[in-house]
Each structure stands twice: as structure tokens, then as C-alpha cells.
Amino acid sequence: WLVLRNKLARRVVGKKFGVKDTSPWTKSVQKNHESHVWVAFYRCYNSVEKLIQYEAYKHYLFIIRKYCSRTKRKK
Secondary structure (H helix, E strand, O other), rough: OOHHHHHHHHHHHHHHHHOOOOOOHHHHHHHHHOHHHHHHHHOOOOHHHEEEEEEEHHHHHHHHHHHHHEEEEHH
């Protein structure tokens, strides 16, 4: 289950951050499932759902900031 979750999370993170498979970071993750990056990841987000929610929240904030900067310029 953890390995499956790892694969899911990696797919999610890869899509969200646009990480290509050629990058050394993803290569190192592919080499070692329990790398320090992922251990830290799972301490913060014990589920992929939480990670997706967090990413969606960050994206939402980004849109709001963009919109606010536009309205400020108009004024």
C-alpha cells in the first residue's frame, strides 16, 4: 500500500510541479522509494489526498494574488 501510495504521490507531484523524468530529483526518487525527500513528505502529508488539497489551495492562492495584482494596477 505504501509503495502504491508512493507511486500515486509521485505521479501527482510530477504533474503538479511539472517535474520531468529526466531531472536528477525524480531519478533519485525512482532509485530509492524511501528517500529522505519522501520520508519528509509523508511526515507532512500522511495521505495523497491531503497533498492534492494543499496543492489546490496553493493554486487557488496564486490565482487570488494574480487577480489582486491586476485590480491594483487598474486602480
